[in-house]
Amino acid sequence: MALELDDIQGLVLGAYPKLPWARYLILRIDDPGAARAWLGTLAGDVATAETSRPPRACNVAVSFAGLARLGLPPDALATFPWALRQGMVTEYRSRLLGDRGPSAPQHWCWGAPGAEADVLLASYAATAGELLDRSALDGCGVSEMATVDSLLLPYSLEHFGFTDGVSQPILAGTPRAARTSAHRWEVVEQGEFVLGYPDESGLRAEGPTVGADRSSPLLPTVPGDAGRRDLGRNGSYLVVRQLAQDVVGFRRYVDGNERLAAEMVGRWPNGAPLALAPDQPVEAFSSANDFGYEHDKHGLRCPLGAHIRRANPRNSTSKSDAKAEEIARRSANRHRILRRGRPYGSTDLDVDEERGLFFVALNADIERQFEFVQHTWLNNPTFAGLCGEVDPLTGDQPDGGGTFTQPELPVRRRHRGLPNFVTTRGGGYFFLPGLRALRWIGSL
Amino acid sequence: MSSQDDLGGEELRCRFVVVGASDGLSSHSVFTVVAPVRADAVSGLRSVLADMATDVAGNPHLPFGRLPTLHFASLALFPAQGSFPATLVFESNVDGTIADYLAQVAAVAGAGADAIWGGCPGYPSGATDDPGQVQRWLRHHVVLPGAYHVGATGRTRGQIVAEAELREALEIELDERQDAGRLPADPVAIRRGLQDRVWYDPALAWAVDPLPVRTGHDQLRHIGHVAGSADTTVLVPAVPALALLAALTRRRPLAALGLVASGVAWLWWVEGRDPPDDCAVDAAALTAIERCEDRPGAVQNHLASLTYVKPSAGRVTLVRAVLFVINLAARVKYTKGELGGIPSIHFAHWSLIDGGRRLLFVSNYDGSWESYLDDFIEKAASGLSAVWSNAVDFPPCRWLGLRSGGARHGLPFKRMARRSQTPTTVHYSAYPGQSLTNVLSNTELRRGLFADLDDHELQQWLLKL
Numbered sequence A: 001m002a003l004e005l006d007d008i009q010g011l012v013l014g015a016y017p018k019l020p021w022a023r024y025l026i027l028r029i030d031d032p033g034a035a036r037a038w039l040g041t042l043a044g045d046v047a048t049a050e051t052s053r054p055p056r057a058c059n060v061a062v063s064f065a066g067l068a069r070l071g072l073p074p075d076a077l078a079t080f081p082w083a084l085r086q087g088m089v090t091e092y093r094s095r096l097l098g099d100r101g102p103s104a105p106q107h108w109c110w111g112a113p114g115a116e117a118d119v120l121l122a123s124y125a126a127t128a129g130e131l132l133d134r135s136a137l138d139g140c141g142v143s144e145m146a147t148v149d150s151l152l153l154p155y156s157l158e159h160f161g162f163t164d165g166v167s168q169p170i171l172a173g174t175p176r177a178a179r180t181s182a183h184r185w186e187v188v189e190q191g192e193f194v195l196g197y198p199d200e201s202g203l204r205a206e207g208p209t210v211g212a213d214r215s216s217p218l219l220p221t222v223p224g225d226a227g228r229r230d231l232g233r234n235g236s237y238l239v240v241r242q243l244a245q246d247v248v249g250f251r252r253y254v255d256g257n258e259r260l261a262a263e264m265v266g267r268w269p270n271g272a273p274l275a276l277a278p279d280q281p282v283e284a285f286s287s288a289n290d291f292g293y294e295h296d297k298h299g300l301r302c303p304l305g306a307h308i309r310r311a312n313p314r315n316s317t318s319k320s321d322a323k324a325e326e327i328a329r330r331s332a333n334r335h336r337i338l339r340r341g342r343p344y345g346s347t348d349l350d351v352d353e354e355r356g357l358f359f360v361a362l363n364a365d366i367e368r369q370f371e372f373v374q375h376t377w378l379n380n381p382t383f384a385g386l387c388g389e390v391d392p393l394t395g396d397q398p399d400g401g402g403t404f405t406q407p408e409l410p411v412r413r414r415h416r417g418l419p420n421f422v423t424t425r426g427g428g429y430f431f432l433p434g435l436r437a438l439r440w441i442g443s444l
Numbered sequence B: 001m002s003s004q005d006d007l008g009g010e011e012l013r014c015r016f017v018v019v020g021a022s023d024g025l026s027s028h029s030v031f032t033v034v035a036p037v038r039a040d041a042v043s044g045l046r047s048v049l050a051d052m053a054t055d056v057a058g059n060p061h062l063p064f065g066r067l068p069t070l071h072f073a074s075l076a077l078f079p080a081q082g083s084f085p086a087t088l089v090f091e092s093n094v095d096g097t098i099a100d101y102l103a104q105v106a107a108v109a110g111a112g113a114d115a116i117w118g119g120c121p122g123y124p125s126g127a128t129d130d131p132g133q134v135q136r137w138l139r140h141h142v143v144l145p146g147a148y149h150v151g152a153t154g155r156t157r158g159q160i161v162a163e164a165e166l167r168e169a170l171e172i173e174l175d176e177r178q179d180a181g182r183l184p185a186d187p188v189a190i191r192r193g194l195q196d197r198v199w200y201d202p203a204l205a206w207a208v209d210p211l212p213v214r215t216g217h218d219q220l221r222h223i224g225h226v227a228g229s230a231d232t233t234v235l236v237p238a239v240p241a242l243a244l245l246a247a248l249t250r251r252r253p254l255a256a257l258g259l260v261a262s263g264v265a266w267l268w269w270v271e272g273r274d275p276p277d278d279c280a281v282d283a284a285a286l287t288a289i290e291r292c293e294d295r296p297g298a299v300q301n302h303l304a305s306l307t308y309v310k311p312s313a314g315r316v317t318l319v320r321a322v323l324f325v326i327n328l329a330a331r332v333k334y335t336k337g338e339l340g341g342i343p344s345i346h347f348a349h350w351s352l353i354d355g356g357r358r359l360l361f362v363s364n365y366d367g368s369w370e371s372y373l374d375d376f377i378e379k380a381a382s383g384l385s386a387v388w389s390n391a392v393d394f395p396p397c398r399w400l401g402l403r404s405g406g407a408r409h410g411l412p413f414k415r416m417a418r419r420s421q422t423p424t425t426v427h428y429s430a431y432p433g434q435s436l437t438n439v440l441s442n443t444e445l446r447r448g449l450f451a452d453l454d455d456h457e458l459q460q461w462l463l464k465l
């Protein structure tokens, strides 16, 4: 199915790599009327997926609390998925996401219980001066809760020194899917990320709807239900996590052992995956994605517990037949996310400020995709037959330190005493509406 | 689901017997005790259960940690539903016989049994002084599953716990040798070091004895034994029906064909009716369920679900037949851990209760609810739809959902599952840190520790560490 590019926010199809500066404005709605009017006009400025390389871009997403505050009718609110309605900071979700101890929501700089964000405004530009200034929000009915500025690091590095954003699902039906010699599992059905389109199971990705009587003809009709209009079509769900990285702690732990660091990530700093380049960072593989783990059942190349093997096990399975691999791959592809995050904070470790990853992920089903990756894969102590260890890079380590197993011949080596290298500092779940839906919200 | 067992002296001795005497062929009893609860007793029971949940292993009402043959147990209270009163489901998955286990329950619970079941009609009041009476009452309410699955077949609880401790000891030994730079490069020498660790430790010496191998004859005996442990009434309607059909085929082939055809037509017709009511899940109910899930320190979760069978005699017969087939598959085919490709179920059972009008499902699985349901959707949608397409509000499908529809409608299916659930207030696991995969690989580790291995096998064995 052809994507309605002019109705889809640009962030869905691209991360604006040519716009190195970004500003994330986390906003509270004070005056719903003014905020609605502002969002309505903003619809004219929002970058859509139609323009592939805009000179500057702005995208906007609204949390459930924000949608309620903007006055969406209750029947529409009730059709949003449970995770969005609950938000990121209930006791259950904190348990699921591993937000405890120093990562517990009460320590967050934004998004803590009772102080959830209403709107996320993301601005991208070529220079810092062109970023959206908070003064532009005067009189818009919103106030600033937090602002995070970001400048891409050279070579797309993240703060631990690894190339990030190498592996991304490619949406079926996009020019990229046709152009690349895309590997079997790089191409993922549109409905995994864009609401209203068929997903990996062949069903239309379910989105929120609103009673036809309550909405304007701005919104498309819901297929098969004349009584409702489609609020979700061309939208997506956006997950934000402000993840502080303890770069000093990471370097101290790794202690110059580049191989250990690479095994924790699953790629070398230049991006080359251990699955293809187990011995050294072969430059030719630095953006390689055309691989599975079928020849590496025991993790002798890429450890079973490595970050990328957990975050996307591809065709990993304990069995060694092609059918089991295909089932594993198909199953893994129902749990993919589009990562759109960027680093924040200075790379100069002498500058005493927080640094980390402003993690942004898009998906059509927060529970099945983002939360699944976080809980069932990254933070799962028994992932892939391991026992008592979680993601070495981002995991919520047990008190007293975690474990990371480096499979080797003749026998494994266990690294113990792993501290938390990553701390959650803020976050929220948002609805990234299509342009028509945004205009409709503005017209309420 | 809090603590590990306390390894008191008695427990330890008992474990030795269990581990030492294990012939590797141990059979489990998998069952529920289902009892209605008087309306006026529901809120009292709720607080008793909540109280138990704060310390599942050691609580004063029924300290599960003191039941040495228990793998998993749960207590879930389903609220009154239509004409059915509130229902208390007590699920147990144990080694040995139901009678032995329930005798232990009655003895260990003492007065606690009154607190738990005192609100059930017919419960012998003041039974405290007579555990025999409690035991009889519990036995009277036992429901055998129509179909069940055991992940770690043939392993006693003592074996599973002991083998996990064995792994822990071996891993630590290896760590220490590596840290001290004392690890030899030769695989044979590495294993010898680990063997020494076990040989000289009286607490681990049991691992020196080889694990018995299961022969074909044992296998048959085992199947014969477990065949008796499921609810055979599932066959009651099927056997005469099949006999009738067979007789008819011989004398009146056309009539037999007609009978089959009308059965197929009937299925086609009923599957087109009863449009499911896919409504949202009640927020308060869902929050209560989630509160009992993903508890810290446990890698397992529990699911307790109760659905209405679609009201027709044909549906009841159909669901009985499907359960029979699943049970057969579970006994014969899925005996190595996986159930239909799902590698994370320790114990699961389906039971028809209330004369076939309601279908009870309880499961002890690894990981989150979301991942469990996704496993169902991605790997076992056919078997699952074959059962639940006979239940009210299951997403629409044709031909029992064997090929399409049904559970493959991920979100509606998940909503239906959530609507059918009640919070598992009390969940006990004898080995909360062990996934099924861990349990199976711990046995492999034990098996190879003292076995005769060639170079290749030895290397493969070392990779299990």
Ligand code: HEM
Pocket (backbone or CB within 6 Å): A158, A159, A160, A162, A163, A164, A165, A166, A167, A168, A243, A244, A245, A265, A267, A307, A308, A309, A311, A312, A337, A339, A356, A357, A359, A370, A373, A374, A378, A393, A394, A422
């Ligand atoms: C500060 C925290 C994090 C850091 C430093 C980090 C770093 C990285 C790096 C270096 C890669 C390899 C490059 C690539 O394939 O793009 C990667 C891949 C990935 N990460 Fe993270 N990550 C973090 C948090 C997360 C979180 C929270 C999630 C999801 C819940 C996640 C999901 C993924 C996924 C899905 C991949 C791609 C795996 C693949 O397809 O092979 N990451 N990450």
